[in-house]
Amino acid sequence: MSIISKDISKAIQLLTAENIVAIPTETVYGLAGNIYSEKAIKAIFETKKRPFFNPLIVHIPSIDSLSTIVEYIPEKAKLLAEAFWPGPITLVLKKKAIIPDLITGGKDTVAVRVPNHSTTLELLSKLDFPLAAPSANPFSSISPTTAQHVESYFKNTIKMVLDGGACTSGIESTIIGFENDEPIIYRLGSTAIEAIEAVVGNIKIKNSVTESKTLETQKTPDAPGMLARHYAPKTKTILTDNILEAISHYPNKRIGVLVFKPELKINGVITEIILSKKGDLSEAASKLYDALHQLDTLDLDIIIAEKLPDFGLGKSINDRLLRATK
Ligand code: TXA
């Protein structure tokens, strides 16, 4: 029997009884549990096979709940929350003592956001506790953007996926930390850097993955979890500026190609997925993970992905594609 259901009251029952439930958000599906339940939080880590040092994001119903979670809100954090919540920005702030160490990997900061999804906002407003929710995928594999993706990963290990349809943004939230009250991007994501800069001015990016950085040099990143290899299909994946040249290096191989828009005539491949026929970056972001999921089922020798324009959401998509190649 399918574990996918639209029944919010069933989700409330399960979560209140300290079970974990997969929930929809605008970015990706999350694997959620009561932040105050040690049983639920341990189950999240075990189900994902996620190391305990990698902290979780706390999901709250509105900005009003923020002061119950965090000790102190810098001015620019307030501006960002007001500008983007509900929405795909996560703020890393000094935690209140009540937030369990298990959630934060022992750090004195906590990551928090208000997701922009009507089903999950309703769920959160009816619960008397916030939900910790990492993306609902096994550690380092492709994030889920449909209830079916989650079911295919966890049908034997969790009781329910709350169905909220396909995620509209499609890549994870942008994570912003604060150093001396100044914001700094820990993870590129569904809110474009230019939109953030319009609110708080110039902002630096930490943990950006570059081609020269290897897995080894990224083993101790500042935001735990921002490892070089992440969001990765099982199939070998490469990222290129020149798709036709890259294809020519793999004669007689089963190739799958992932391109931004229909620009070139591509021959001799098993399949070609176009992220956005009209060349729209948000449409491309919303389709990215589903495309990688699809390519990963085709028993390919290699996935060749085209680099997107390096601005706006293109920058965030390139970050994910590069991590998929490591
Ligand atoms: O869009 C999203 O953010 C999704 C949905 C479900 O909300 N969630 C998500 O969670 O992507 P997850 O666990 O896959 O990624 C959360 C990342 C961690 O890998 C870690 O890098 C960072 O958030 N993080 C969490 N707490 C942190 C902290 N206290 N300091 C620094 N980084 C933190």
Ligand code: MG
């Ligand atoms: Mg994740």
